[in-house]
Amino acid sequence: MALDASQNLEDAELLARFAKGDRTAAQVLTARLAPLVFAQAFRMLGDRAEAEDVTQDSLLRLWHAAPDWQPGQAKVTTWLYRVTSNLCIDRMRKSKRHSGEEVPDMPDEGPDMERRLQDRARAQALRAALGDLPDRQKQAMVLRHLEGLSNPDVAQIMQISVEAVESLMSRGKRSLAHALAPQKKALGLKDDG
């Protein structure tokens, strides 16, 4: 099928075409989904190489699942968020290397370099604190506050109720708020204390 025509198709339709041997569908799906998966993995792991590994692994699992994919079973992105999230948590468990402990790449110089440096410092501190949360809290926090998904979407990805998601996030936020309190000033946040 032509590349332009494939661009307008839903993910599930493209996946069905992939399963029937359509290489164009494979190309379009990869271009569409890989950036999403990579962003999620990087936000959880804070390491480009590891995020790339997870991206590769997640997409391979999707290709293997394609022939048995049931139309209407779940959104492809929901399925991918779940797989990516689980792969990231596995990696965080195996290696105690949380992103905040790593030497980061410096942002390229530019007009807003100061802001990007501050973003980098804040992101690292946040990822380090997230890394110390229990797995389910961390997963809920990342999906809701870093990926920007709604509570019902998070609930579907985590296969729990919306109330359970709200409970996980409430506890997660409380833990983060206390864990990051000593760095408040260093992170350029207003210091009321």
Add this chain to the structure above:
Amino acid sequence: MDKDFSPAPLDDQDLNTLFEAAQRDTPELDPEFLMRLQAQAAAAVPQSARPKPPRLRLFQRLSGVVAQFGGWPAGAGLAMAGAAGVVIGISPPDAVLDITSAYFQTESLSELTGIGFEAEFNWEDT
């Protein structure tokens, strides 16, 4: 009572500031890496689902079989031998008739082989 010197926890606004910073601090996907993913996806396209080559016509398939047995000259030889067999079957030459008549006129296995019926059971007495 001791005064609590522990810093005040972050409020929701502080946390949102950190979340927004982490969202912005996400690198772009490396184009070379994307190309590798594309190649990986193309390789993962199910093999059995790929378009099958067009079916060969009967003559092409027959040619393939004949070629395996030595080509058309060998096929012609085989056809000739088959035709000769049919002719011999319908109207056999005299020499062939003599042999077959002699064969079917014998009455028993012992007559043909020259071994008597009793000899076959001699082992019971030993």
